[in-house]
Amino acid sequence: MLNTLFDRNKANMKSNFGKGVVLAISSSIYGIVRVFDFLKQPMLFLDIFMIILLFYSIYLIFFKTYSK
Numbered sequence: 703m704l705n706t707l708f709d710r711n712k713a714n715m716k717s718n719f720g721k722g723v724v725l726a727i728s729s730s731i732y733g734i735v736r737v738f739d740f741l742k743q744p745m746l747f748l749d750i751f752m753i754i755l756l757f758y759s760i761y762l763i764f765f766k767t768y769s770k
Contacts, residue, residue: 722762729756 732752735741 718762718766722759725755725759729759
């Protein structure tokens with residue numbers, strides 16, 4: 703039973719929705735880390751890259767999941 707649940711979750715994470723969720727979570731975690739100033743020397747390039755990833759994840763979740 704646990705194996706079936708893992709296989710179903712693995713298949714969902716390979717979809718565009720799953721990729722978008724993973725990117726959104728990682729971007730949000732980075733944003734929280736930046737807001738609470740856990741990073742001592744942040745890079746501007748990394749900030750821009752994570753903002754782009756957040757917008758791309760929103761695109762994957764809302765627009766790419768319904769087109770087949």
